Amino acid sequence: MAKIQKTKPNQTDRLLVIACGMIAREVLAVKEQLKLDHLELTCLPAEFHFYPDRIPPAMDKAIEKAKADGYEHIFVGYADCGTGGLLDRICEKHGVERMAGPHCFAFYQGMDAYAKIADDDMMSFYMTDFLCRQFDAFFMKPLGLDKHPELIKDYFGNYEKLVYIAQTDDPELDKVAEKAAKLLGLAYERRSTGYGDLTKELAEASSVA
Structure with missing residues (x-):
């Protein structure tokens, strides 16, 4: 009997947002508001708000995993958030963009x-x-x-x-x-x-x- 080969779903036409858990509800609200059916969301722990040094290494691993899973379009749902530019280095390393600004308090206000x-x-x-x-x-x-x-x-x-x-x-x-x-x-x-x-x-x- 021939084996059934399992393949990963095609993620090339999807957008994966890797966001802070503190803005998960809001990302999903915007997704629904704009009918962004191709947007998918995954989050890092909200408690990283208090430990910004944990954000860059966790984001590095999350992006690597996303690419291994077949995602070609990735967006970082974080501002700098106290990382002192270290998050930008991770974004540059992987060729992805992040939210503009120093923190969510800024981009919420515009x-x-x-x-x-x-x-x-x-x-x-x-x-x-x-x-x-x-x-x-x-x-x-x-x-x-x-x-x-x-x-x-x-x-x-x-x-x-x-x-x-x-x-x-x-x-x-x-x-x-x-x-x-x-x-x-x-x-x-x-x-x-x-x-x-x-x-x-x-x-x-x-x-x-």
Whole structure:
């Protein structure tokens, strides 16, 4: 009896986005919004937000795996994100592009808009929809603030305001952001940004796939 040879699915016409887990929901929302049916998503752990040195080596391995799996069109769903240019070296090594900007807080607002307010926001603590949903898991418990609220001044004493960059209009997330600002002793500002440059860049990356 002849053996049935298993072959890998043809990925040459697909776009694989390798993104930060913190923006997974937003990438999928843009995919649906723009009907990018050929876009596929895989993510690195969201906790790398706190460990930027882990992003470049993990991305290197992820891209190598994607190419081995047959993907020819790959887009990196990260800005620099604290890697100090090391992520760019990985992108250059593999000939792939990444999101423009220093971090997601910038591309959510749009790079042009962010450039105008970056200096004024130097003392601002940013939150996004993801960080509102995960405020306890990403801040309260890891920093020990749930048991030692006196540490708030040590961690957040140099900030002046909390800026909630809202991707969606969700009253429950608004409440979390407002409560966080009060807890941290910061002034509060909400900016409705939507997905910012994420929409444009995913559309452009998809157009060449």
